[in-house]
Amino acid sequence: MSDLPKSDEYFSQIDHKPPKLTGWMDTPINIRKGMYCYASNPKSVETLGLPYARPWNPLEDDWQLPENWQQIIHEGLKERLERFRSFKIFMDICVRCGACADKCHFFLGTGDPKNMPVLRAELLRSVYRNDFTAAGKILAKAGFGKQIGARPMTLDVLKEWWYYFFQCTECRRCSVFCPYGIDTAEITIIGRELLNLLGLNIDWIATPVANCYRTGNHLGIQPHAFKDMLEFFVDDIEEITGVRVDPQFNKKGADILFITPSGDVFADPGTYTCMGYMILFHFLKEKYGFDVTWSTYASEGGNFGFFTSHETMKRLNAKMYLEAKRLGVKWILGGECGHMWRVINQYMDTMNGPADFLEEPVSPITGTKFENAKSTKMVHIAEFTADLIKHGKLDLDVRRNDHLKVTFHDSCNPARGMGLLDEPRYVIKNVCNHFYEMPANTIREQTFCCGSGAGLNAGEDMELRMAGGLPRANAVKHVHKKHGVNMLACVCAIDRAVLPALMEYWVPEVDVTGLHELVANALILPGENDRETDLRGEPLPGTEDDTNE
Ligand code: SF4
Ligand code: SF4
Numbered sequence: 029m030s031d032l033p034k035s036d037e038y039f040s041q042i043d044h045k046p047p048k049l050t051g052w053m054d055t056p057i058n059i060r061k062g063m064y065c066y067a068s069n070p071k072s073v074e075t076l077g078l079p080y081a082r083p084w085n086p087l088e089d090d091w092q093l094p095e096n097w098q099q100i101i102h103e104g105l106k107e108r109l110e111r112f113r114s115f116k117i118f119m120d121i122c123v124r125c126g127a128c129a130d131k132c133h134f135f136l137g138t139g140d141p142k143n144m145p146v147l148r149a150e151l152l153r154s155v156y157r158n159d160f161t162a163a164g165k166i167l168a169k170a171g172f173g174k175q176i177g178a179r180p181m182t183l184d185v186l187k188e189w190w191y192y193f194f195q196c197t198e199c200r201r202c203s204v205f206c207p208y209g210i211d212t213a214e215i216t217i218i219g220r221e222l223l224n225l226l227g228l229n230i231d232w233i234a235t236p237v238a239n240c241y242r243t244g245n246h247l248g249i250q251p252h253a254f255k256d257m258l259e260f261f262v263d264d265i266e267e268i269t270g271v272r273v274d275p276q277f278n279k280k281g282a283d284i285l286f287i288t289p290s291g292d293v294f295a296d297p298g299t300y301t302c303m304g305y306m307i308l309f310h311f312l313k314e315k316y317g318f319d320v321t322w323s324t325y326a327s328e329g330g331n332f333g334f335f336t337s338h339e340t341m342k343r344l345n346a347k348m349y350l351e352a353k354r355l356g357v358k359w360i361l362g363g364e365c366g367h368m369w370r371v372i373n374q375y376m377d378t379m380n381g382p383a384d385f386l387e388e389p390v391s392p393i394t395g396t397k398f399e400n401a402k403s404t405k406m407v408h409i410a411e412f413t414a415d416l417i418k419h420g421k422l423d424l425d426v427r428r429n430d431h432l433k434v435t436f437h438d439s440c441n442p443a444r445g446m447g448l449l450d451e452p453r454y455v456i457k458n459v460c461n462h463f464y465e466m467p468a469n470t471i472r473e474q475t476f477c478c479g480s481g482a483g484l485n486a487g488e489d490m491e492l493r494m495a496g497g498l499p500r501a502n503a504v505k506h507v508h509k510k511h512g513v514n515m516l517a518c519v520c521a522i523d524r525a526v527l528p529a530l531m532e533y534w535v536p537e538v539d540v541t542g543l544h545e546l547v548a549n550a551l552i553l554p555g556e557n558d559r560e561t562d563l564r565g566e567p568l569p570g571t572e573d574d575t576n577e
Contacts (some may be wrong), residue, residue: 128205199481
């Protein structure tokens with residue numbers, strides 16, 4: 029962050045004018061510090077059994093590629109064109125209308141034309157045209173390939189793929205505006221799969237995936253340490269509320285298995301969301317006999333395998349159903365996460381299921397049937413809590429959140445990937461008195477990405493992250509100025525990890541929270557003390573020490 033210019037200087041240098049004279053195919057790749065993530069560690073690639081594990085450096089000319097790398101890419105592309113009909117259609121139907129061009133946060137924040145979704149897709153489509161279409165093959169032979177946007181696969185093209193497919197957060201905002209429904213995120217996913225055939229991943233993805241494969245979570249936390257970390261939160265909760273909560277681990281025969289991203293166990297402000305879950309579960313246990321267990325084996329809901337390949341995603345995700353089966357629970361409750369829910373909602377049932385051994389989820393407290401989770405058997409905690417509130421099952425003191433003026437960031441995957449738009453808002457409005465929406469074209473289906481998703485939340489690509497997060501930050505700044513908003517709520521662990529840095533850079537007056545931190549601040553536990561602080565140890569409204577006044 030210290031290498032970056034001040035935010036207003038950065039803002040004033042963004043240039044959206046098209047480059048002069050040279051076409052995009054003739055604009056050479058310039059891999060720039062701050063805009064890319066380090067290459068994957070060979071040990072992690074090896075752990076996953078992925079090919080061509082080796083040290084390599086994106087800044088060096090020689091990427092240590094296998095001799096037949098062009099053939100590998102060609103065959104990999106052919107296989108995927110045959111396997112994924114949507115991908116083949118996306119290669120063929122783009123009319124280059126440009127409706128998506130200014131919808132990508134990376135284009136808006138960098139001004140780099142290759143970050144326009146249409147052009148990002150053209151990076152791959154140009155090779156498809158050259159190698160797999162009749163016109164491309166004929167014209168390329170005659171030396172006119174470029175006229176129809178076709179070009180052969182070269183080392184420069186490969187480097188361009190790597191640079192720009194790891195400058196896409198697979199957020200799908202562009203697809204909302206495409207009249208043909210072309211989903212550039214799907215093209216990025218295939219592009220990254222092809223790069224992985226040559227061992228060209230980034231380390232911020234490869235190592236978490238390898239950790240997950242070894243220990244069940246991205247951070248590589250061992251089962252006993254995972255339990256220890258939650259037990260630290262038990263002490264913290266007792267200090268704040270006077271109540272000692274008692275989470276259950278690996279309990280066979282529990283009604284429900286709870287799985288959340290490990291990011292919430294590890295770093296603030298996610299830890300407060302994690303404490304929020306624990307407080308909610310304790311309340312429900314005391315009042316209604318709620319029987320939920322955590323797992324030290326399925327200790328990760330997130331799935332960075334999704335940012336590597338379909339196969340890796342499937343392998344990491346398998347543990348959720350396996351653990352549910354081993355413990356003999358009825359259904360699974362999932363925590364606040366983004367891409368975890370895209371994987372669950374779009375792929376899990378067919379990829380790892382059907383999970384016939386689980387029951388169709390029904391709330392044991394309200395009797396609500398979660399019809400939308402009929403096939404996956406997995407319910408989002410925002411829905412679960414919204415249902416509890418709707419049925420008047422929570423005892424809430426909303427005034428405890430009165431020091432907060434809250435806005436809500438729709439995380440891309442729950443919003444665009446599964447349509448979870450109203451439940452988080454319903455929960456916030458019932459636990460906070462002050463809620464303000466950001467402008468309509470920056471929320472709900474049109475939400476702007478945090479700029480650090482899909483594995484780009486590393487430290488070394490901070491310029492890219494701050495540029496990509498600019499449109500989101502700008503909308504937050506708007507409600508901060510207009511309404512005095514000082515808290516940005518979200519339902520995604522990556523958001524909780526990356527938005528604080530984004531806010532610090534663009535809107536330092538605004539902090540970041542998860543939904544269940546707000547719920548737990550307002551929730552009155554049976555037998556609790558008069559609380560003086562919120563979960564962060566900050567004085568609650570009306571309890572501030574006024575001795576200095
Ligand atoms: S909006 Fe759709 S059809 Fe138009 S350029 Fe973008 S991807 Fe192509
Ligand atoms: S999926 Fe998101 S990051 Fe990728 S091109 Fe589209 S808008 Fe940009």
